[in-house]
Amino acid sequence: xxxxxxxxxxxxxxxxxxxxxxxxxxxxxxxxxxxxxxxxxxxxxxxxxxxxxxxxxxxxxxxxxxxxxxxxxxxxxxxxxxxxxxxxxxxxxxxxxxxxxxxxxxxxxxxxxxxxxxxxxxxxxxxxxxxxxxxxxxxxxxxxxxxxxxxxxxxxxxxxxxxxxxxxxxxxxxxxxxxxxxxxxxxxxxxxxxxxxxxxxxxxxxxxxxxxxxxxxxxxxxxxxxxxxxxxxxxxxxxxxxxxxxxxxxxxxxxxxxxxxxxxxxxxxxxxxxxxxxxxxxxxxxxxxxxxxxxxxxxxxxxxxxxxxxxxxxxxxxxxxxxxxxxxxxxxxxxxxxxxxxxxxxxxxxxxxxxxxxxxxxxxxxxxxxxxxxxxxxxxxxxxxxxxxxxxxxxxxxxxxxxxxxxxxxxxxxxxxxxxxxxxxxxxxxxxxxxxxxxxxxxxxxxxxxxxxxxxxxxxxxxxxxxxxxxxxxxxxxxxxxxxxxxxxxxxxxxxxxxxxxxxxxxxx
Amino acid sequence: xxxxxxxxxxxxxxxxxxxxxxxxxxxxxxxxxxxxxxxxxxxxxxxxxxxxxxxxxxxxxxxxxxxxxxxxxxxxxxxxxxxxxxxxxxxxxxxxxxxxxxxxxxxxxxxxxxxxxxxxxxxxxxxxxxxxxxxxxxxxxxxxxxxxxxxxxxxxxxxxxxxxxxxxxxxxxxxxxxxxxxxxxxxxxxxxxxxxxxxxxxxxxxxxxxxxxxxxxxxxxxxxxxxxxxxxxxxxxxxxxxxxxxxxxxxxxxxxxxxxxxxxxxxxxxxxxxxxxxxxxxxxxxxxxxxxxxxxxxxxxxxxxxxxxxxxxxxxxxxxxxxxxxxxxxxxxxxxxxxxxxxxxxxxxxxxxxxxxxxxxxxxxxxxxxxxxxxxxxxxxxxxxxxxxxxxxxxxxxxxxxxxxx
Numbered sequence: 001x002x003x004x005x006x007x008x009x010x011x012x013x014x015x016x017x018x019x020x021x022x023x024x025x026x027x028x029x030x031x032x033x034x035x036x037x038x039x040x041x042x043x044x045x046x047x048x049x050x051x052x053x054x055x056x057x058x059x060x061x062x063x064x065x066x067x068x069x070x071x072x073x074x075x076x077x078x079x080x081x082x083x084x085x086x087x088x089x090x091x092x093x094x095x096x097x098x099x100x101x102x103x104x105x106x107x108x109x110x111x112x113x114x115x116x117x118x119x120x121x122x123x124x125x126x127x128x129x130x131x132x133x134x135x136x137x138x139x140x141x142x143x144x145x146x147x148x149x150x151x152x153x154x155x156x157x158x159x160x161x162x163x164x165x166x167x168x169x170x171x172x173x174x175x176x177x178x179x180x181x182x183x184x185x186x187x188x189x190x191x192x193x194x195x196x197x198x199x200x201x202x203x204x205x206x207x208x209x210x211x212x213x214x215x216x217x218x219x220x221x222x223x224x225x226x227x228x229x230x231x232x233x234x235x236x237x238x239x240x241x242x243x244x245x246x247x248x249x250x251x252x253x254x255x256x257x258x259x260x261x262x263x264x265x266x267x268x269x270x271x272x273x274x275x276x277x278x279x280x281x282x283x284x285x286x287x288x289x290x291x292x293x294x295x296x297x298x299x300x301x302x303x304x305x306x307x308x309x310x311x312x313x314x315x316x317x318x319x320x321x322x323x324x325x326x327x328x329x330x331x332x333x334x335x336x337x338x339x340x341x342x343x344x345x346x347x348x349x350x351x352x353x354x355x356x357x358x359x360x361x362x363x364x365x366x367x368x369x370x371x372x373x374x375x376x377x378x379x380x381x382x383x384x385x386x387x388x389x390x391x392x393x394x395x396x397x398x399x400x401x402x403x404x405x406x407x408x409x410x411x412x413x414x415x416x417x418x419x420x421x422x423x424x425x426x427x428x429x430x431x432x433x434x435x436x437x438x439x440x441x442x443x444x445x446x447x448x449x450x451x452x453x454x455x456x457x458x459x460x461x462x463x464x465x466x467x468x469x470x471x472x473x474x475x476x477x478x479x480x481x482x483x484x485x486x487x488x489x490x491x492x493x494x495x496x497x498x499x500x501x502x503x504x505x506x507x508x509x
Numbered sequence: 510x511x512x513x514x515x516x517x518x519x520x521x522x523x524x525x526x527x528x529x530x531x532x533x534x535x536x537x538x539x540x541x542x543x544x545x546x547x548x549x550x551x552x553x554x555x556x557x558x559x560x561x562x563x564x565x566x567x568x569x570x571x572x573x574x575x576x577x578x579x580x581x582x583x584x585x586x587x588x589x590x591x592x593x594x595x596x597x598x599x600x601x602x603x604x605x606x607x608x609x610x611x612x613x614x615x616x617x618x619x620x621x622x623x624x625x626x627x628x629x630x631x632x633x634x635x636x637x638x639x640x641x642x643x644x645x646x647x648x649x650x651x652x653x654x655x656x657x658x659x660x661x662x663x664x665x666x667x668x669x670x671x672x673x674x675x676x677x678x679x680x681x682x683x684x685x686x687x688x689x690x691x692x693x694x695x696x697x698x699x700x701x702x703x704x705x706x707x708x709x710x711x712x713x714x715x716x717x718x719x720x721x722x723x724x725x726x727x728x729x730x731x732x733x734x735x736x737x738x739x740x741x742x743x744x745x746x747x748x749x750x751x752x753x754x755x756x757x758x759x760x761x762x763x764x765x766x767x768x769x770x771x772x773x774x775x776x777x778x779x780x781x782x783x784x785x786x787x788x789x790x791x792x793x794x795x796x797x798x799x800x801x802x803x804x805x806x807x808x809x810x811x812x813x814x815x816x817x818x819x820x821x822x823x824x825x826x827x828x829x830x831x832x833x834x835x836x837x838x839x840x841x842x843x844x845x846x847x848x849x850x851x852x853x854x855x856x857x858x859x860x861x862x863x864x865x866x867x868x869x870x871x872x873x874x875x876x877x878x879x880x881x882x883x884x885x886x887x888x889x890x891x892x893x894x895x896x897x898x899x900x901x902x903x904x905x906x907x908x909x910x911x912x913x914x915x
Binding site: 197199200203220387389390391392394395398399400453456457462490491493494495496497500501 | 864865866867869871882883886887891896897899
């Protein structure tokens with residue numbers, strides 16, 4: 001047989017597309033051509049595949065070989081097609097039965113010695129294969145755990161090209177080396193109980209977690225803004241399987257999946273440095289864009305420490321994901337769409353010099369404009385504006401080690417989220433942070449007496465109509481946390497505190 | 510009658526006062542500049558009607574110098590009572606004279622033999638032209654004068670406004686001179702407070718809007734408070750009339766507060782009148798570097814002059830017993846009293862300086878942290894607390910310091 005085909009999956013972003021790899025062996029000058037939009041790594045597959053085949057003890061057909069990857073219009077990149085390329089050549093040469101390649105997706109990079117190496121993005125490949133109706137995937141042995149996450153897909157590991165040949169011939173395949181135990185979700189290492197003397201900050205994090213609110217922490221250096229933000233993921237409920245698969249897929253594509261943990265069940269935490277480029281935060285790179293921090297923080301927390309120091313472009317680029325929950329990045333190689341539905345946490349000093357009020361050496365306009373670097377449209381999405389004051393000895397003593405652990409807080413958060421989800425059943429929203437303020441006021445109006453504190457603030461010009469909606473959203477989260485049917489006067493008063501920060505920003509009021 | 514009691518019928522109580530006496534006194538104001546002891550003595554002895562006739566006819570009067578008599582005789586040609594009554598009607602005023610229920614007898618009673626220089630120099634008024642819907646005698650029993658520079662700084666304007674508002678809030682009439690600066694700010698704040706009415710004592714005719722820029726303010730005062738003058742209707746202000754008028758401001762109040770005054774400010778003369786008339790003299794200090802406050806500081810160096818920084822302190826000095834003068838005022842009583850017990854407990858725990866965290870406040874107030882978190886933001890909206898570097902502290906308003914009017 002002179003023509004054979006094998007199947008693999010190409011990824012654009014986290015979207016996988018089944019790619020058919022055809023091999024044609026024709027008479028003529030021996031040589032190898034790869035067609036169908038290969039990138040450099042895939043172009044080099046010619047040499048890798050030949051060396052691997054020869055070093056696995058098989059003869060390389062002395063023919064004019066054409067390898068076609070279709071759909072030809074789909075850009076293909078990386079080394080994951082090696083296994084499918086080799087298999088199609090071997091099938092065309094009659095080394096393995098061509099029928100054995102039907103209904104199987106092959107994934108893996110070949111070493112020159114014929115070994116099969118691990119690749120990135122196994123989970124999204126398996127997801128795409130399953131969607132396309134494939135029930136069987138062959139993956140590098142090292143990727144087995146990740147490939148086995150999806151029920152209903154039979155993943156077979158191969159350690160070398162010899163294994164693959166044996167597998168396709170229906171011979172006994174040597175047992176792959178034992179895999180580590182199925183993954184257990186590792187408990188979050190960072191616990192709220194460590195944040196001493198910051199009772200208001202801890203409460204704010206609890207509220208942010210319960211309502212899915214974006215949050216801006218403002219306070220002097222050393223007050224614990226970063227500690228608080230780092231502990232936010234630990235307060236969020238563990239990811240349900242559906243979300244865990246999404247998150248794992250993104251991390252897999254980025255090659256950032258920890259080897260011990262094929263399935264990410266803990267909400268991720270990403271904290272890009274303030275010198276980060278737009279590409280590194282929202283995704284980018286040559287060819288097809290790769291996911292950035294914003295996507296890696298999907299279903300978790302994106303933390304921007306020293307937020308005003310970030311490039312204006314980076315901050316503005318975050319507006320799209322905050323709005324739509326995804327990032328669309330266009331590059332020469334194609335358009336990638338990455339999910340990016342994260343909780344945004346930002347921290348900022350009150351002024352550039354970051355000294356205490358008395359010692360501040362900033363010019364007044366510098367103080368005023370510092371937080372103005374955070375653009376209005378961005379801050380518009382941030383419900384909570386939390387003042388994190390410097391910790392004093394008196395406060396440490398007063399607190400007397402009564403700080404609760406993350407586990408205790410997370411329980412309340414979960415209960416509050418359940419309460420909100422029940423209220424929003426049948427709507428597109430799940431948390432209070434999702435609901436537009438107008439809708440909230442229309443469908444779940446506040447009792448008249450409860451809205452007094454916000455009305456006072458409106459009367460005194462300390463709050464705008466827009467801020468009003470946000471306070472109401474926060475009030476619902478607080479009432480969910482306190483297991484109340486609807487916000488009371490006191491709860492609304494407390495919610496107001498998250499809109500009246502010490503440092504006025506573009507969103508304040 | 511309460512201070513809020515409206516004025517009786519035109520001119521107080523007709524019948525008790527001889528109407529001819531009333532109009533004669535009005536005419537005397539045209540003939541002789543106010544404050545003349547000689548004229549005062551003659552009127553006491555012979556009655557206003559007879560004195561008016563004597564002056565108009567150029568007759569000799571014992572207490573009056575030839576110069577005054579000549580001037581009076583010259584002015585007598587201009588007397589036109591019918592015109593005066595028309596003017597009075599047009600501006601909605603009335604003539605108040607001794608014997609009327611509205612005549613502030615106690616406030617305007619002094620004799621030259623009492624000793625002090627000012628009292629020797631100027632006699633009480635013979636008659637007052639009053640515009641406005643209140644009883645002057647009632648207001649004068651519960652009033653404080655707020656005076657100061659016309660060219661006041663922002664500080665003076667703020668302090669005058671704040672004091673004016675709070676005094677009016679507490680039911681005390683604010684008396685001032687209707688001028689620019691401190692006077693206008695005090696009147697305006699008192700009007701805006703909507704509490705006790707405000708009294709403008711003018712150095713010109715009660716129907717004259719002087720200074721012109723304050724015409725709308727003075728119209729408001731005449732409508733909602735009282736405009737008072739001892740000068741004839743339509744009279745223009747002169748330098749000497751201001752000085753004489755100042756004794757009336759001092760006399761019609763229980764105490765005088767000089768809010769802001771430069772070294773030789775006219776408002777200092779009001780303070781000296783108040784001192785002579787045994788009223789409480791108070792002054793608000795300013796920055797030592799401000800020349801606009803040197804008059805106040807000079808005043809404060811004198812024995813018997815009290816330094817005041819809040820309406821509460823003023824009231825404790827003029828004798829409102831319900832205000833505890835030993836404690837600095839802590840915000841408007843009404844606002845604080847309206848707070849729920851938990852909020853008050855938390856507010857009491859908030860420090861004046863520095864800052865206290867929420868756990869500290871919870872401990873000090875004896876309430877759960879959650880309560881602290883719930884009551885602080887509304888207190889912030891009320892302007893009583895603010896955030897600081899290290900937590901929460903009181904605002905100047907919360908701590909009872911003088912603050913600019915919100």
